[in-house]
Amino acid sequence: MSLGLEPPQLLQKCLFYAGRKFDFEVNRLRLPNKVEGQWECIRHPGGAMAVPITSDGQLVLVRQYRFAVRGRLLEFPAGTIETGEDAFTTIQREIEEETGYSAKDWTNLGKFPLAPGYSDEFIFAFLAKGLEQLEVAPEQDDDEDIEVVLMTPEEFEKAIHSGVGVDAKSIAGYFLAKPFLDQK
Template identity: 85%
Template sequence: MHPGLEPPQLLKQNLFYAGRKFNFEVNRLRLPNQVEGQWECIRHPGGAMAVPITPEGKLVLVRQYRFAVQGRLLEFPAGTIEAGEDAFTTIQREIEEETGYSATEWKNLGKFPLAPGYSDEYIFAFLASGLEKLEVVPEKDDDEDIEVILLTPEEFEKSVIDGVGVDAKSIAGYFLAKPFLNNRK
């Protein structure tokens, strides 16, 4: 067993919704401390994100409309891992579709749980550098309303501190990448 993992005992499983991006379950469980109860969980295949940085030291982000928060958030490019893909393949595709850039240098920054209180989704983070603007940008998904934004690391940090709508995965990914951004001089 993986260190730190203590799976609960599944007493009853109920799939309430099977969607194109995730499933929603309500399960009766017995936790490792022997407490029994009902817990809701979003089952998600995982996602991949990149912190792209241009040769000039600018971060490449997208301002994307998110219906759940009824507004636009500043985010690093990311996407859901599709069936048959690994996280690296996903982010290579997503960075091109969302930003119009491709990267020649990649660094794996690790993975982290996105919202473990209600979802099993993990985000796989990468630093993307050696960026080149694509001559032909792949078509975006129909539901994507995206604007590409270039910021310095200092401008990004100011956006976070000032409470500009920046999503949590982008904040986490940035701070995983930050030690490598400082060493790029």
């Protein structure tokens, strides 16, 4: 199913904040159903994520500190699409930076909106196989506090259901990848 575009009519635009990773707008709009009102929106360039799996069936995840939730979340490697990059270039860079692995085999799993109630961000998801550990792991970005974690798919599903703290994009990405993981 594709998204049918029905853009609202922009009546007034106000950029409240222009940030490093995203902008925050408050706009007066007329929706397709003719309702008028004020809506806040985070404008984001989009992101890319990978579901990396080793040759022995282990998922490669990161446990990353996230200040907004004041704790560490279990996530698949991901990153913001930088100016001039496409999603595939982004995730090739991010998987190496965050996990110390590169991948030879990639499957495009599609894209999905992350939080359409307040953001226009789409995440592009990929399955990464044929992993090779880099001889020298790249340095992490200054704002990242990351630990690499290997789990079986069964362990990851238990983590999801136990409320351990798995982010939504990783849950969605995993279930997009799951049919490919189950193939022998």
